Amino acid sequence: MSDAHAAARITLNEALTRAHAHWNAGQAAQAEQLCRSVLAASPDQPDALHLLGMMAHAYGKLDMAIDCLSAACSAPGVSAAYAANLAEMCRQKGLLERAEAAGREAVARDPMLVAGWNNLGITLQEAGKFEESRRCLERVVELHPDSADAHSNLGNTCRRQHQFDLAEAYYRRALALDHGHAQAHSNLAFLLSTQGRQDEAAAEARIAIELDPHLVEAYLNLAEAEASRHRHDAALRALDMLSAFAPRHPAERVARAKALLRMQRVDGALACARDALTLAPQSADAHHAHARALHALGRTDEALAAYREAARLPGVVREDALNGLIQLLDEARRPGDARAARDEMRAARPSPAFVRETDS
Structure with missing residues (x-):
């Protein structure tokens, strides 16, 4: 019996459990089929919408992902994590005002949600609201002091506040926590380039690329370091x-x-x-x-x-x-x-x- 036929004979919760299991096992088609079966029976079911949105995001369908997550977050009582995920997707699309609203909703629903504070902090950083961003990211470090991500993100805000020594200290703390943290190497490359330390910047960007060949920012930072050395x-x-x-x-x-x-x-x-x-x-x-x-x-x-x-x-x-x-x-x-x-x-x-x- 196919999952589509099975979904008609099981509860929505069972169908969602199976959908998550399929997705975690790398079986995207079966997971999507079950989510759509759930939504056919209950069009506003937030958990199915959220999972469908996460799958869409994983496959680069950002507009579809945002639509699904927005619909999921409109349901009462849903997880604060859904709003945090929506904030990140809107940020990636450049919809900073929507991202900020979703991030604020996430931390209002759950003040202990690390992802909520993190995604809000990064959004505020990109919006140029550096002091608020810094408070959010300091909260992330407080909640998760051993997180290389948290220190790297906080370094980004300090860098944008022109506190370069402090930013470098956060990046190097991130790398002390995780030597293979590609994003921290890339962020350090950006900082070094800003300071005119182009040889060091290019070296850090190349390390980031070796660690994560799909890290977009690392290529951008390498290009900037090369251009600054007139190596167009x-x-x-x-x-x-x-x-x-x-x-x-x-x-x-x-x-x-x-x-x-x-x-x-x-x-x-x-x-x-x-x-x-x-x-x-x-x-x-x-x-x-x-x-x-x-x-x-x-x-x-x-x-x-x-x-x-x-x-x-x-x-x-x-x-x-x-x-x-x-x-x-x-x-x-x-x-x-x-x-x-x-x-x-x-x-x-x-x-x-x-x-x-x-x-x-």
Whole structure:
């Protein structure tokens, strides 16, 4: 008897138990069939929706995953972990406001949920809300002090607060806890590149790639280190390696646009930036890359609109986008608008009082 026929003769709970067992055994087709059988009988069943969403995410179907998780989380009394998972999926899609809302819901439902605090902290980090991000990730370290992930993520927020020594200490603590932590090696590569330590950065990025050949950020960090050493062909090769397993990844398209701009191949940069916008229309990074390419081509009105959109969207490029906007307004001899943009940038810049040290 097939699982589909069996599902009609067993309870929903039994069908879900079997679905999880199939999924854990690597039998995705059978797991999906059972989930859909459950949903045919009970269309709003949250556990089936959640499992179906997790399967969709595993197979790269992010839109479907978000739809399933959103429906699951709308049911009363569901696990806080469902909201935490939804937060991470929305973050990966660049939907930072939805991700933040889901993350806050997760920790409100369960203040001891490590994944909830972690996913909320990372989302706030990407949204540029660094002080809140830091509090969330310090909570993760408090709840799970032996977690290399927790220390690595906290290092990212400290890095973005320009507390580079503290960030490096967190990354190295993560590596002390787990020498094979590819993400920590990659994060350390980014920090070292930011500090101009490009040889060390490239070495750390290559270690990360050896440990995890599918770690997207490691290839991006290697490309940045190579480009910063004016090894532009090597930077493009790193991005080619990324494209081999993650074709048309939005971050790869943005990184390639930046690399091509450095090489003064502006038409190619514009095409890559437009690809990124198609793939991730709510990405501030994509809009910023688009603005820079348009600026380089002298397409002033379009570039102004793109800079403004990059500054409006949540993300960490807002100040760079406003700087580009100001430069372009100065070039266009629009001093009043440039003054207004400078005022906006000053208002957006966090007060130094919010940057603090911890005892960690």
